[in-house]
Amino acid sequence: MTRIAIIGQKAGSTRAAKQLDLEAELLHFNHLTEVLESLASNQADYALIPVYNTREGGVKEYFRLAGLAQTNIYWVDNIVLPIHLSLGVITAKHHSGGRKIRTLLGRDSAFKQGDEYLEQNFPDITKVSVTNIEEAIIDAVLRGQAQTAVIGSEKMLKKHGLKIIEREIADHNRTRFAVLGKKIPARTGYDSTAIITRPLSDRVGLLVDILNEFTRRGISILDLRSENDIRTQKLQVYIEAEGHIEDINIQKAIDTIEKKVVQEHDCLKLLGSFPRVDMRVKQIKSFGFIGTGAMSRWFAKRLENEGYTTILTGRNSRISPQEMISEVQAVLICVPISATTAIIKKFGPLLKDGQALILLAGESEITINTALEVTSQGVEIMLVHNLWGPQAATMKDKNVSVVKTSRSGVFCSEFEAFLYKHGAEIYHDSPRKHDLLMGISQKLPTMISAALAKTLSQHNIDCDDLASHTTLTSLYGILAMVRVHNQNPRTYAEIMSTSGEGRMIVRSFVKNIISLMELAEDGEIDQLCRIMDGSKDFMSREFIETSMNQARSVDEILSDSLAKTYP
Template identity: 55%
Template sequence: MAASRYAPGAEIELYPHTRALVDAFVAGTANVIVVPIYNTREGENKPYFRLFEKIKSGCWIDNIVLPVHISLGALQAGESVKDLHTLIGNQRVFKQCEEYIVNYFPEVTLMGVNNVEEAVGNIEAKNGAGVGALAGEQLLTELGLHILERDVAPHNRTRYAVLGPELAVPTGYDATVLITEPLDDRVGMLVDILGEFTRRGINILDMRSENDIKTQKLQVYIEVEGHIQDDVITKAVRCIEDRVIQQPGCLRLLGSFPRVDMRTKFIKSFGFIGTGAMSGWFADRLENEGYRVLLTGRSTELRPDEMIKQVDVLVICVPISATVNTIEQYAPLLADGQALVLLAGEAETTVESALAVTSSGVEVMLVHNLWGPQAAVMKDKNAIVVRTPRSGRFCAEFEAFLYKHGADIYHDSPEKHDLLMGIGQKLPTIISVALAMTLDMNGITAEDIAGHCTLTSLYPILAMARVHAQNARTYAEIMATSGESRKIVHDFSENLLKVIGKADAAEIKNLAQLIDCNVEHLTDEFIQARMEQAKAVDEVLGRMI
């Protein structure tokens, strides 16, 4: 069936087992072969890993994924499930139905056979009472069995590899499979190999290792996202061979092919309102995941109201000050079954507005990514996710996209998000701007700062420089956010005046008590952990100043 699906008009020849199939491909008697390599219920087909050793020419060029529907049939009419004492089937089917058998037939005898048709015929010639068979419904019906239950192993799919003579051309949504030659022992070898992919933002789809039968040396099989002709994949492979394993040619390319996703994807398309750098950053990565992405804005020919009709998920990614107005203008156009994802830095008023103007069948979620478009990857970057009672499977799939690419995800309520963003963004930005104004007011130059900073006092100077080195409008938007973040700034201002008052009055004892009280709230564990980070930064800064 898999071969017919791949090439409906081709001449198809059947082989008794996978080894014979691969032998025919190696000998050139079969131009293209289709090999089962993975099943969602039984895992990988172990023999194929070693069979690839025999293939010195030709490539893995495509994949076919087929559902497997296994039914239970009884040899004699009138029998029910509870009457069965013996089940016939091949070993792979038993493996796929393991959960079903354990739950409903813990005491039955399993008769593993290579040919179900032949086995049923032999038993029927004697006495088939109490005997059932597990196989495809069509086969069971053709053999005259009486169907008792259908699809006894749900979510059952098999992936087949298609092998052909030449490398497949890039499609933009590809995967590459590599296998190492037997490797000499070295501490950290596997971690270092995988690290060359992850540090470049290349997702590893599959990885397994096995000892070579002859030498008992480790061999590693890796499937990654991207085509071997992609520059980032080529560089990773070269680095692994030359620097990590230090054996040129030790990685053998099995093939590159259109990527197959064994996971269920519900989203087909995303549409962005906002054509800024951050929208483009997310759009590129979503397209690389195989999604269709449309970008709209003030200058695009495609208008947002037309785009909304064409997508599953609407993403609003505009300046903070324009977010609510954009929601109120376009979110009401969403229909039940669509989703709204807000890429925004303010949650409370934004989420409230989104829930108010959309119908109950529209999913809503806010994501605040704490990185900018200059980031190469999102791995180890913080992402704040604000779910709502209407966050459903589309929202979960977008969150899974963030998780897949290594983002550190934190879940907040809208109020908590805004309060903590007062600490994480608004207050530090306001302090940086006020500090720069103070320097100007007092005529303090960059040279003065360099000559009079300690490592501790350098931290706010660095933060000030970062704010003033980037987009002024972005930081102005952050400072102007409303909601709970304002409370943080106002409370800080109040406490600052208290500290200044005690400092001006030279109340050293009271100031020391304030610090001690702060330590009690912050906890020793927190302070020690942050001090370790500070020391690491100090070591770098100390060499620079």
């Protein structure tokens, strides 16, 4: 029989232990040190301790867990338990709207969890914290303390004959229990790793530098807590990060922190790795993709790392898009821009009310209008245009345009929260604004790069001569041209072929080029100056200063690169 060590006689700990193993023998101890000793000495197989409550926050056991690092005990799993608190009175006839209640009995944790309710309804009540709530109730009943109320579970209050006057006084109330054991579990693909530092010496920016080692590897921090060590008063930090200790990225982050950031051997202690527990409520369980390309796989992998189920479908997939749609809550269309509208028309009508259609597309107005037309009114619609490709290691600091509609709802918000969590820079656009800006930032630059390369070819200009005949400013265009032509031409052909407001941008540019050429050929230098001054006036001073600072930073890099290439 499994033996589980818990602290005290608390009902919550008992319920959590039974959830871990219904047939387990429970070993009750008064202190955490006794619980850990029972596990270390093999008196218990597992131990259970509360570490977090959604209403009262973290429990101090986080830092007392540091003792695990000196033993062969690890944090191996979690139990999340809903906590239901009700308010009962000793004798109902003495209760009148709560005004006659003078004293409130309960555990300290119950007072904290029900603090909001008590502040609103019983701001002046005398709170008496007790360790054994049932003994306190029996004593109060025997003494005839009719003006006494009790906070506890409804079942326990009714057991002792109390009148329930309020149920669920603390909503969204859940407690997380750490399961301690002797062996770190194997990877599941949806894991967390908990570490704690030794007391750290003072250094400016140390915490930021530690966290950056996780951030730059695309590792999300799930929990972060700090406290001063009692003996040394030095900072001690608890970190819970996404991933398993066997993951290369986690290992590299820890190794770099020890050797290069803190520069102290063994300054990080592993508390454990375990299946990830999500204290947040997710509305979506599964995502389905129409499109099996690299970008679909990129998003699917990261959604799976968040605990979602994903299904990829396409022309040759095991499951058809039609079959997939009936099995998921959110459908993502991620296909070439030129095919997006046709795919929406084909599969959009199959979605039912209560599902979401998220369009991973580079063209907004026509795409969204089509989706709104062919889907039911109860289907959520949102467009997401990620401005990075599948080569990106993370979406941290990458730009993404989100175009919401009147039918964007909780599912769309959850997907946007996923983007935000992973560090994407989110910009909300209207359909028209998105297409105009994409005309400026993608369609037009791509057209210019393609035209420039074609011009070089037509005039048989040796590309090796370009670097020696360019300024840093003119080099930008050359580098953009090379970048475009060094990647999949289909991607950029799709961008150039987009319709909507982006075409207007390109056509305006062509007209302006012709107009400027005519003025230049006629020697109208003053007129050209006036045009440039007018354009400069259109730009804000802040925009010019920010852009020039960015340009200078790029100039430094380019200058160093040119110096190395042409010493």
